Amino acid sequence: MTDLQPLMDYATVQTWLDDLRRHWGDDTDGVNAERLDILEAFCRFADKDPDSVIDECLRVKDGEKVVRAKGRRRYADLITQFQAQVEGSRLKRGKWGNTVRSFLIHNGILLQAGLQGGDSADEG
């Protein structure tokens, strides 16, 4: 099992929260604490720290960072598996999966997973 430092110590987590704040102006402690709890749960599920998750989705080509398709697919699948094992409503599972997707997205990993059980989705 990967030893996790406090999540705020990871550069990719800082990038995520900074970009969320810049984009949405949404940085209340409570919201971020929930986000961090979910990301930590995912990291334990994937047995990776946050920076490694992002590293595995990127590679350097001609000096430029590009998305590694295989890595992105792997993590897209892992997120799906992660949210499927979350106990609770479909809404909750979707929220947990989307929080991790948000972490990847704000680190430059384009990820579209489709509809994940929003307000109009069936519960349970």
Added chain:
Amino acid sequence: MEFKQVIGNRRSIRFFEPEKPVEREKIQTMLEAARLASCAVNAHWAKAVVIERDKLPEDKLEQLKTPVTALNVELAPVHIYWYADLSVVNRIEGSRLKELVDVGALAPTHGWTHKFVDELVYPQILKPMTESPGYAVAAAADCGIAMCQALLTAFEEGLGACFSAFTPNIAKEVFNVPDEWIPLYVLLVGYPAESPDGGGQRPRPPFEEQYFDGAYGTPFQRDDAVVEKLKQANMIQPPATPGNPERMDEIKRLAERLGLPL
């Protein structure tokens, strides 16, 4: 809706009501608009395959998604896949030009006759054109005109739409299109889940950077009075602004309703 307002109202819609079906009549209206578009040599390269999302087997729908379009493909109830049929010119051999001569759209006043088409236009201009490297570009540009008419008609019909790229080899397999059809774009269509205003008209480069007067380097000067008139006609509408709180709130609400990441 007035024509200028249709142009002004168009936005690339990326949030569709996923479960609200689009009336077949409206799709036909869009295709009728495309068919009536201006077209070089009356060739009509533009071809389209209309797909109702929910009639596609799930595995095929999955295959058609790309990393960039996966969400919109899932949200939009109707997809119109556009192609340029490069075989058309050599198939019709100028016959549609002669139709234009017959109805007086092309007249001897401008030098047009059947003989001109048969002996010069098709064999000496059109046929060689189909073998030139720029042919596909010309055909695609022509298709763009038809596709644009379909796009604008969607908005006039109260729908939303957005062009996206698609993966040609998968689409070819799924839709069984001929080899001579080259893929252009898919037009995703549905009822907008976002406000028609979409946060305002999207950023555009300055007018004078795009258009020139007489020769490149001399910008076509924009007349403020014309701009004002177009604002009155709702063709030029308030621009989208960075971080617009109303737009940001709207996206948050849509994300929550549809189950999307922020």
